[in-house]
Amino acid sequence: MIPILVMVNVITFVLFFSINSPDDIARAQLGNKHISMQQITDWKITHGYNLPLFYNVKEQGIERVVQTLFFQKTLKLFIFDFGVSDAGRPIGQDISHRMWPSFILALPSLIIGLLVNISFALLLIYFRQTYLETTGLIICIILMSISPLFYIISGQYLIAKTFQLLPISGYEPNFAAWRYILLPVIIGVISGIGMGGRWYRTIFLEEANKDYVKTARAKGLSELKILFGHILKNGMLPILTGVVILIPSLFLGSLLLESFFGIPGLGSYTIDAINQQDFSIVRVMVFLGALLYVIGLLLTDISYSIADPRIRLS
Amino acid sequence: MLLNKAAECKWIYNFTFRISVLLFLVIGMIACSDHPSNYPHGKHNPKENIYFTSFAEQPKTLDPAKSYTADEIVFTAQIYEPPLQYHYFKRPYMLEPLTLTKMPTVVFYNQAHQVIKHPENLNKIAYTTYILNIKPNIYYQPHPAFAKDKQRKYLYHNLTQRDFKNIHNLQDFKQQGTRTLTAKDYILGIKRLAAPWNNSPIYGTLAKHIKGFSTFHNELVNVNNNRIDALLSRQITGVQYINDLTFSITINGYYPQFRYWLAMPFFAPIPIEGLRFYAQPILKNKNISLSWYPIGTGAYQLVKNDPNHEMILAKNPNYHDDFFPESSDIEDEQFTFYTGKKIPFIDKYIFKLEKENIPRWHKFLQGYYDQSGIGSEQFAQAIKHDSKGYAQVSAELENKAIRLSIDTEPSIYYLGFNMQDPIVGGNSEKNKKLRQAISIALDYEEFVNLFMNGRAIVAQGPIPPNIYQSEKTKVNPIVYEHKNKQWVRKSIKKAQQLLAAAGYPNGINPKTGKPLVLNFSATSNGGPDQRAQFDWLRKQFAKLGISLHVETTQYSRFQDKIRTGDIQLFFFGWSADYPDPENFLFLFYGANSKILNGGENTTNYQNTNFDNLFLKLQQTNNPQLRQKYIDNMIEILQQDAPWVWGFHQQTFKLSQPWMSPSKMHGVANNTLKYLSIDTEKRSQLQKLWNKPSYLILVILLILIILIVFPVMLIHRRKENSYAQRFHK
Known part of the structure; x- marks a missing residue:
């Protein structure tokens, strides 16, 4: 299950950032009027979008992978820490409501x-x-x-x-x-x-x-x-x-x-x-969708074995 | 056989009885209410003084330092009070004090910080100081951030996990408090606009104007802890506390338009108690923050914030004295009854999320929304045009006494030429003629009728007529000519002559011997309307023999193309920040070029004469001179044609017969306080317009009987025939 979820995350991440750069995300959140590069930089720092996508050459050792957008934005999903949306709302709370x-x-x-x-x-x-x-x-x-x-x-x-x-x-x-x-x-x-x-x-x-x-x-x-x-x-x-x-x-x-x-x-x-x-929400929803689908498949297998005793889960 | 038939009859009787009971049960459940059975507002009674409306897009934040969209300002403008507001009636739009005792006192200083008493040469003004005097006894809405215990200590500023056990939203705090508005609150609000962590969208603009604003910002860049203390301990040089009810803002040079910014919710006061209260991590984790629970002094307070379902504004019990304004205009006679009465009139505003037009429109027709806009799908049902072409409500709406109001938005939508492009751009006579020819060929009157149901005014220049109009700029003489006592669009022949003079006879590019190809870039929404618009655009260019290549991209890519100048023709729009011609003319000022300086001059237009006039305009307060400069600038723009002046959109608004008259305001957003409702009339009309018909249930019952009975009969006979055969 975990390799599937990791792959889904990688694909979502690549697809999203091939269309939208962190600058585009900042502009979408700040509005498109009177926006300076300074404001875009500030926004990226505040929301953690100032990091490189996959590999941080400025860091040493494991930090080269850890201090990246992919690691910071997606790994916490696996412990169900969904964080906040780019607009600032807690995603977990929104979903639960x-x-x-x-x-x-x-x-x-x-x-x-x-x-x-x-x-x-x-x-x-x-x-x-x-x-x-x-x-x-x-x-x-x-x-x-x-x-x-x-x-x-x-x-x-x-x-x-x-x-x-x-x-x-x-x-x-x-x-x-x-x-x-x-x-x-x-x-x-x-x-x-x-x-x-x-x-x-x-x-x-x-x-x-x-x-x-x-x-x-x-x-x-x-x-x-x-x-x-x-x-x-x-x-x-x-x-x-x-x-x-x-x-x-x-x-x-x-x-x-x-x-x-x-x-x-x-x-x-x-x-x-x-x-x-809003990439923060997109990644959470894709992750959840994939997770629920995998759970659905698992439940199907279990229900098979209940409905038909000839089928056994190995 | 007889027994079988008797059993069948009994079974049929039982089945009919059960189905009927079920249907009556459903009818009973639907009908057991005082309201019509299709009443969509649940427990809220139509006789309550509540205004029901809808919103289509969820607000992202209600923090006045960050919020900027129309979806957000509809809430923030009712809750927060900046120092100034727009007069409800006066046109052209006019500012007036909101929380101030009078309009700000303006003092000019030279470079040596000496007061200039009568500035004749505005160039000498190095700084302008606005002194703002706040009205006494303005109180904040009740809020737990102000609640104190008997020892005068704040009750909820040091919450523990235990205190927080039963807290899910702001209403769960039992104690609330208030205090008076002071100058410190406004100063704190301005400081928050400069704080890097707030990412305020107007930081860039204010950094250019307010003295010491960017320095203050830079000092805070590396502050990651104790941010509130950092805000309090540092000062913006240009924002000074004078006393509890007075403060001043100093801006660089002379910039009279600054007063308009003082009417925006960005300049709302923020109480320090609110910041300290919301800074508690325990509240942040539950999404109880300033972004979602504003603290204001305005006419309304937000009592429910569920942007995915409904938002509720309720009257602020601490709202200061405010009275319905007076108007001397004969057009506003209908408002005389309300003049001088204490506002706000309505107790609650309930905003329901309606993403789709169709259900929203049906609910308005059923009387369940008090006012409504008109979607393009509903236009034919809602509006008819009289013999003179004026829009009126249709007979269906007229029968319900629904009223229509129309207002022109302070905005413009245009087709822009990239002035850096070698073919369509530049100041050469040839390229200018090409642009003029295209301006004539693009029949925007037709566009407005075809695609906008006539809900727009064709633009003659960059400035909407409700912001600025003079005799000289009423008509664009490059595109229109005077014929038979009226102005008409020039013929396509004249456009073709201009095109030939531009070096493209019949649209043929002499270099290739083929039709001139121009590239038009747009963002794609994939809708059928957009495809039709592109076809229309191609046809307009084809009238000149020009081949138009349309390229659609995603919005961020489109923005990139504009930023880098990798674009030839494009469609764009501008909505005014404030109602001043300067806010439209600056879109053509050379230094604001998008490619060169990342400014708002999207076409990268450069004209020295225009730039000189723009600078002169900024350096004068003489009304005659201002008019002269503006007229000259518009004439230059009409000649140079960097845009095909598209249209100024109009807003059509429908009001139910129980609504008080309302005046639409293109710039002000805090106008909900002026509305009122005749709730008795609403309740009566809602009942009259919504009488349920149970005919469908009877039809359904008959249909079930018609389908199920033959099926059951066949089944029974089938079963019995087996039995008979078995017995044989």
Whole structure:
């Protein structure tokens, strides 16, 4: 895991500084009017950007590596010391505040979306080779073809503007959040049916053609029992791959949903930081993204072994 | 079979009942409130004296020494009070005392530090001293930094980990205090602008003007510990404490525009108690700092700072006497009712983060935001033009009695020629004619209509009309001609004649025999609007037979190109620091060249006559002479055409019918204190405009029944048919 995270950091660092020099970062923070070189130098010293990128020829021994921008700015990430943003806000505190609204929005979207998509896929299997399956697949393709932005804008227009049932956007902490979360969750779930339904259908279809299903059917089990007792259970393994890997990333939020619904989550944190040329935030978010993804992969492996006793972690 | 049908009916009945209960439960939860069901402001009641608005970009810092963007100043300007402010009504913009008893007394000195009583020759002025007298009994907002115990010791200046157990933000401190504003606070605020660790964006400007400012800065460069004591123990030569209510600022030479800087939040007072309080590491670790919890004497105090969700300003209970100003202008008659009343009127301002235009706009139409700008997507819905071409609110908005205000911003957007470039730059007649030809060909009237919904005034020179206008500079005679009693843009034929005279007949470069190729650099935002703008620009140059090559780069690379002069044509803008023609004309002063001295003269324009006039302008306070110099300078610029004078943007603002009349101010930012709301009317209209329709839920129920029932019926029959076959 650690070599992966180190490599991710190196790549982020190289990419960021190949586009933005420390001078550019200083200018972005100081504003572009009336800025002198003296001010840029002062800013770089205050924020630690006055060091060389990878190798400090002015130092001796190990200090040649230690007294560099890369070492100073990235190594502390491994002990979860995220430091402050270039604008001066503690990044760790910002993340801890913003991850919960993201999670509150993402968790129900994931769970309800999963239930709806699996149910829909099972229905398609149940009615396979009928006009209902064809209709369902056409609906899936239509739903997949529509841009997520369209779901959001039309959902807001219909539910919040035309029928005036729910707030268009906004957020309140704690239980009061439900009024603001309901619409984005509904939209998130509906927009995911096309893709999710088709994907899960493929998985279940593969299972439905296996011998054990034919045996179960020959034994006289009802179709529902076959679907829920056998096909669903065996089809869960690949579904776990896709879902468990997502769980840690639920904290990272959704850029579009959060921006349009005014949810104060982490969705736009990285994009905003890139626009503001705030490297301190970018490196932390990329590090966290990589870390959560690796944790997701690990959790997937663990869940495999739980779901299927034949699989053992070596 | 009969039994099966009965079972099916029962099942259908149960299913319908459950779905209906669920939907009614949802309706009940949505509707169980006094407010409309789509009310987005949670616990805040529309009948409360609260103004609801939005912000699109999070402020980076609210420290007055560092903060400079429009996203930040909207907060800092309400909280902090610099010595001066702009009069709410007077145009051209006029300064007036804010925390001072009168406008600063100005004293001139010669090189030998002798007072010059009537300076006729401004060249003799070596120093100018501004003496500022502060009003007595101005108090700071309640703040824990001022809280004292019975022994008159500060309660929270030596916090331990134990004290800090239950502290998460500033509101968690139980005790608060205040004290009066003194001259020392202003002096400390100015010292902070020079402190290297604060990286104040105006350090460079002030170092040029305030006596001893850069020396003070240099003394502090190596101070890494006890920074507050270092600030207190050293003095800026040009900033002197006279008594608790008086201090002076001495600047080098004669620079009357300095008074405008005194109206910016940079010059806010900073109490030493605040610095000592926030310097505690224990608070820094919890992000409780001056950057996020300002301490001011202004009309409002920040009571909630969550830049990712909402910011709340509440009335400062200690705010000094301040009254709604008077206006003698007939246009301002609507404000008579408010004249002389104590301000501020509104108890709270709630700013909600709205990153997207569409939800913000819908919420304004629903009455949930009290004022709003107009995004380009919403322009057609919001604005119509009358027969004379004047903008008015659309019928939809008119029905809601929503009002429109328009103001021109003190800014300019222009297409610049790099004057160091061998083809488009320089002062040769040929190159000048090429620039003039391009200036005529670029039809900015069309640009404003196509891309800005008409929300801009086409510029005739560098200075916006609300900053300076004279008969001589109303129209640019290089680009426009008088025809049929009106000024019209010169024909493209005249531009082509100029181009031929410049040595490019029909746009053909004689050296290559091919069309002249010019390079235009811009920052890329990747949007469809930008692509259309580039196409428009190419077409304008094609009218002259010139081929325009557009190169888009990232903003920092674009800035690099301007700094190094590796650029030919570019689009840029300038927003005024203060409303004085000098703040636009200095953009052409030779010594401010970007390449030579890193100044703000981005086109690197050099003209000795212009430079001499600029120096003369700086050395006179005679209004007639000033006008003469400015007119002459604008004429030179129009002739030389280092910029294609683009446009001055206009701001369109919509106000709900319950808002008091408001006057837009292009420069002042502390104007929230002048607004008021009829909350009763707001509450009534919000209910009227937001009546929920449950039709969609009924449709949904029917849809579910229509989809689910056939499916379930088929399923049941399928199941039963197996059973029947099995029994056979």
